[in-house]
Amino acid sequence: VFNVAGVPIEWEEHYVGTEVDPRTESFLTWESLESVRRNKVGLKGPMATPIGKGHRSLNLTLRKELGLYANVRPCNSLPGYKTRYDDVNLVTIRENTEGEYSGLEHQVVRGVVESLKIITRQASLRVAEYAFHYAKANGRERVSAIHKANIMRKTDGLFLKCCREVAEKYPEITYEEVIIDNCCMTLVKNPGTFDVLVMPNLYGDIISDLCAGLIGGLGLTPSCNIGEGGICLAEAVHGSAPDISGKNLANPTALMLSAVMMLRHLQFNDQADRIHNAILQTIAEGKYRTADLGGKSSTSDYTKAVCDHI
């Protein structure tokens, strides 16, 4: 698709290794990470971490080594692919490094376990800054911070304080705070009322998957991770689907839309728009759809249809 659209980029391909690289303590090679650090932009397919082999998860390695602090997922209803919700047009921005997923747990005594949720000013400010910057750069009007600060007063309270500080620097963008219960309920009843959502780690995980469900699932949702130093790693958030691997049946829409996000980050807006429209048109027409969308086309047929529409 990039070839047909004439996108002026060169790919550096890297693969997950077959043995643990001691420099990264995982199957990801040091070279791959260096490459991302150098180029600052990347596109990643789904990766599966083998369970129980005693090494770091691949996604966790990427996140820690590259300092990927924000996960951005735009969720837009696809015209032509009907779900129960037609007017979804929101972006979820999730803090990706701390919060409830710090991995700090311990057993106090037998039968009593403690798990630490950590919120720092630095990480909260960072993700809030990115959220408002993204909103401004993409012409969004409203940023909503999702929290449970009525119960978790200090942790989510700190998160909210940071969001408020950043909001003051962007007076043209409306800022509001929504408790997570109300957010869930409103998302399910009236998703059109939300614009940009910024959240700590756990809520972000759940809400971004909920929003993906609203538009049709992980097979259609793009995603992009923002890291320190302006790194942008676009990825598909669905699994690696080993059962259909190699059979030319997979739906490439999620990865393609993520690649479009990456192009916009690189400010190749013209090509990004053309590819995006081509994808939307192909799905709207309905002639070439992969199996998960209820059609019968193969990956290559669908890809060819998208190329034809560019």
Next chain:
Amino acid sequence: LSGSPALRLPDRNSASPRRSPSPSQPPMARRSAPLLRRLVSSAPPLPGHGGGARRTVTYMPRPGDGTPRPVTLIPGDGIGPLVTGAVEQVMEAMHAPVYFESYDVHGDMPAVPPAVIESIRRNKVCLKGGLATPVGGGVSSLNMQLRKELDLFASLVNCANVPGLPTRHQNVDIVVIRENTEGEYSGLEHEVVPGVVESLKVITKFCSERIAKYAFEYAYLNYRKKVTAVHKANIMKLADGLFLESCREIAAKYPSIEYNEIIVDNCCMQLVSRPEQFDVMVTPNLYGNLVANTAAGLVGGTGVMPGGNVGQDHAIFEQGASAGNVGNDNLVEQQKANPVALLLSSAMMLRHLQFPSFADRLETAVKRVIADGKYRTKDLGGTSTTQEVTDAVIANLD
């Protein structure tokens, strides 16, 4: 009984003439015979029975069970007093054997007054409007405090499609049972150094076991087929792992009930695309909050979902989802809050107090009003006030 076509069910006793309600009601004993006949012939399926099984009303009370029971009433903040007022009116109209001891509690009080706790300990049952918790302030949530103080470890929300209320999803009938005392809401937070805050999530085997036991027991007693445990044990391996371990142990003791586990983010995604697959869900504290609110939103929102909190000795009934949501000032001023959630919760309360026929009458009336569609508050797409809906419910009582 001259209800909408949607609720008319085949009348088996077609030989007997239908009695229209007379203005001066005959005493209870003489009313009960036609009442029983009507109930047996036209009681709609109760929630949680999937439209199939009908409960018989051969309920044999013990002598003296008809003595009016005292129930603590906490009107609360915001729309709370409006909706609890509605319940009081309907109970009055039904001549239900309950009377309310009302206490004034507000969300910004530092603690629940001991007199209120005393009253609940004495009466064992409480009905409550919402208590608003100030955000980020120095006051701990009073809703939480009540639950911890009285050890109400299980919170139950029943999310089912209400007939006549159009929603995007059909065939939804989910009961979310949520652990209510520990987990992320332990309230144990502290600042490590300026700018770094820690919050403790505590999971114990004791609490996980008892909530799992309650969930399976509930499923068994209410003829439910499946219990799903919601977790994030792939990330929080020890904490949610302990929760899952407890669930699995209890599941082994109920071989006739299907048990499965689902990760919370996938769960939310499934809820918005295929909610029909869920039956009873058991969750730790925070996920339960999210899942219950999502499920409630699927079938109509905070205004229609009943719920309660129950412990070993006490029970508090309140609107199902989002107990801290007391509406905004507009709703209070215009008196347009939706009393349906609290009315259905009070029906749950009547059953808990073992007054099943009053519960049935109340539920039937409420469902008729919703199905009719004439009196609906703003959140259901109408323009009625609370009082209008309440009056409609009273008019629809058998």
